[in-house]
Amino acid sequence: MFKSVVVLAAIAASASAFAPSSRPFGVKSSLSAEDWAPAEGMKWEEKDWESKLDKLQKEAEERLDDKIDDLMRNIATSGAKEE
Numbered sequence: 010m011f012k013s014v015v016v017l018a019a020i021a022a023s024a025s026a027f028a029p030s031s032r033p034f035g036v037k038s039s040l041s042a043e044d045w046a047p048a049e050g051m052k053w054e055e056k057d058w059e060s061k062l063d064k065l066q067k068e069a070e071e072r073l074d075d076k077i078d079d080l081m082r083n084i085a086t087s088g089a090k091e092e
Contacts (some may be wrong), residue, residue, distance in 0.1 A: 047053045
């Protein structure tokens with residue numbers, strides 16, 4: 010019985026960790042895109058992240074292909090057979 014009560018209390022305590030917290034009085038957190046502006050003296054620049062990601066992906070694929078080739082050569086030289 011005592012064990013059941015302890016388990017139930019532990020479940021209730023862990024569930025309270027996921028409960029939403031109350032917001033402090035008077036705090037406003039809505040910031041729309043129209044209201045936002047870069048800091049004074051700073052300039053907003055659009056960066057082309059997609060081309061950088063594509064370049065990184067191609068480099069990673071080339072490294073992976075090189076590693077696969079290296080492993081296949083090691084298999085060939087060691088005499089291990091593929092299943």
